[in-house]
Amino acid sequence: MLLAVGGSLGVAETATAATASGPEGQTITVSKVEGLDPAGETVTVHGEGFDLATGIYVVVCVNTGAGQQPTPCLGGVDMEGSAGASAWISSNPPSYGEGLAQPFEEVDGKGSFDVQLTVAGSDEFTDCLDPAQAPNGCVVGTRADHTRTADRSADVVIPITFAAGAGGDAGGDGAGSGAAAGTDTGAGDRETAGTGGPSPSSTTAGGAGSDLAETGSPVGPVALAALALLGAGGALVIARRRPTEETNRP
Template sequence: MRPLRTPLLLGMAGLALWAGTPAHADGASARGAQGQTLTVSAADGVSPGGATLTVTGRGYDVRKGIYVAFCRDNGPGKPPSPCGGGADTTGSGGGSHWVSSNPPPYGRGLATPYGPDGSFRVTIRISARPSGAMDCMKVRCVVATRADHTRSTDRTQDVRVPISFDDGGVPVALVAGGAAVAAVLAAGGVVTVRRSRATGRGSA
């Protein structure tokens, strides 16, 4: 049994190393039909429990107000909906933002105006299950821009960045207490461990 001692310790050390390694969420960008660019600070491997993302845009039509929100993706030509923050015209919820340089009178002081070149920068809070109508571990969810309520049928401002969440899955070999890892190492093999991630890209 002594020859297995070192591989077993290595297997258990590998388990501890894997469990203690935090998930790293990578950012992503997407381009709209009219040349807009939407960028999200984290898009792949986001914590299901929640995260605050920085969302930036450039090249948007400043004549058209938009919502920036985390939504279920319903496919091309259809507005992303429902959205985690709803149609938040007050900007107080944190789940969505209203960006407009020419809002109706009641929106002045509530909507964030565009910056130079149709740009904006906001933060939104997201999670894998923001509401009973959205389970982003099972359906495709996106950080999206869409025309605001003054142009609800206008799809020219639709831009989507898909979001995937880290499901925290543990490989079977490691769940087995490192025994399988030890066996592979004892035979001179190499164990490669990959964190399992839910893509959130099921049917919409």
């Protein structure tokens, strides 16, 4: 079945998988999009036709509708790839991202990738099954990384649904309806206060100036906090050494 949204996106679905196309002809295919386990299930995401110069996050986010940046994102943006809730793909990351970002595979001058994501119905901050937090459900998709937050050219999203779990409903009605999978072309980012890792609470608070997909502690502030702690530690060591040095002076 082929679905068209605003004439800009096609989504082809099988019984388990779905494929969506973006504004520049790029596509993603998700191995399973319906009846996912709310407790967490691994899916494979294949992408091709991406701009090699634009780094992306592959994420699970609240569906904010066509023209809007999908956010908050469950698990935040996992720049180190340790949690499996998201992936950072970039062939030209900033220096601190070298060795962390997975490079694109170049095919005919375009970027391709294959990643596995652990897709869950909720995390500490966001619940895809809660209509108050995610009235349109959630999506698996791509978006430009934190170096191009306002760039909607890399947005390709596919709605997902969850099987009924012990904690609540199937969560499928919102995810498959309303603003369905769409190519985001608008500039209205709907950010929350931070991200864990490519997102703190699911309450919207920011705008286009935010760095990353939201839901956890923002990567930028976390990195800055780490540097601050290192600085504070160094200052503490110096402060502790000075009395000793002065005591030992003749």
